[in-house]
Amino acid sequence: MKRIASIQDISCLGRCSLTVALPVISAMAVECAIVPTAVLSTHTMFPGFISRDLSDQLLKDFLDMDSSQIVTRHWKSQNVTLDAICTGYLASPLQTEEVCRFFDLLAGPDTLLFVDPAMADGGRLYAGFGPDFPGYMRRVVARAHVAVPNVTEACLLTGTPYRETEDLSWWRDLLRRVADLGPRYPVLTGVPFGPDRLGVLALDPDTGGFFDYHTPRVHDHFHGTGDIFSAACAGAMVRGKSLPEALRLAADFTLACIQATCRDPNAPWYGVEFEKALHLLPGLLEG
Ligand code: PXL
DSSP states (O other): OEEEEEEOOOESSOOOOOHHHHHHHTTTTOEEEEEEEEEEOTTTSTTTOOEEEHHHHHTTTTTOOGGGGOHHHHHHHHOOOOHHHHHOOOOSSSHHHHHHHHHHHHTTTOOOEEEOOSEEEEEEEEOOHHHHHHHHHHHHHOSSSSEEEBBHHHHHHHHHOOOOOOHHHHHHHHHHHHHTTTTTTEEEEEOOOOOEEEEEEEEEETEEEEEEEEOOOOHHHHTTHHHHHHHHHHHHHHHHOOOHHHHHHHHHHHHHHTTSOOOTTTTHHOOGGGGGGGHHHHHHHHH
């Protein structure tokens, strides 16, 4: 069985990050090993959330510590092999460096490095991040084989003023600027294609060609959908799908999760009811 290591926080309530990656990746018949970066009472949209940074468990100062206390060193000592390393929400600038060290130590020649620079949405950084954080996240993005910023994150990573526009040439320029940061395959998520469709835009730097895929837009904001998209996309890639196929599958699955969510006024906070759509994943993988 293929194995993905998912490096992101565990928010105890609010369906995002690891509580989404674990079931989605598992439903794709891929093992999901985890490196929790932080434990939060809820995701950061809830007022008053509490957060405990777990950097000590990840890699920090490993030369000074008993190596058995650090996930990365222990895995290395056990010769763990990983088909992909996926990163999401990182709790501090230090963790962006730790993740790069994790890549150095645990990525083999065929390990897919999949980076979702989960730090912002709707034109704003998530609560708790200072304005310098995108500069740190840029270094993780530079290492990625596949990087999937949403449009806000792409603007912050590239120092581009945030805009809401349906001008595709503007999004293509933004994506080229993300490519300049160094990821092999940059992908923009949450791109509007006209007033009623939303989708992804990817660039193949080898050919300069663009790929896009879009689905009907649900005019509402749901939390955690980016994490669902990333987990499904990475899962599909380790199951042998090409990047365009994986992007299509992930977009279709994310839409199915949104559509499965009742018109519940709490849905934006508690995330989408992806549990109702997990059964679709095996069929999407066969399609
Ligand atoms: O869904 C992205 C995400 C992940 N983790 C935490 C978050 C968010 C978005 O707000 O707060 C802790």
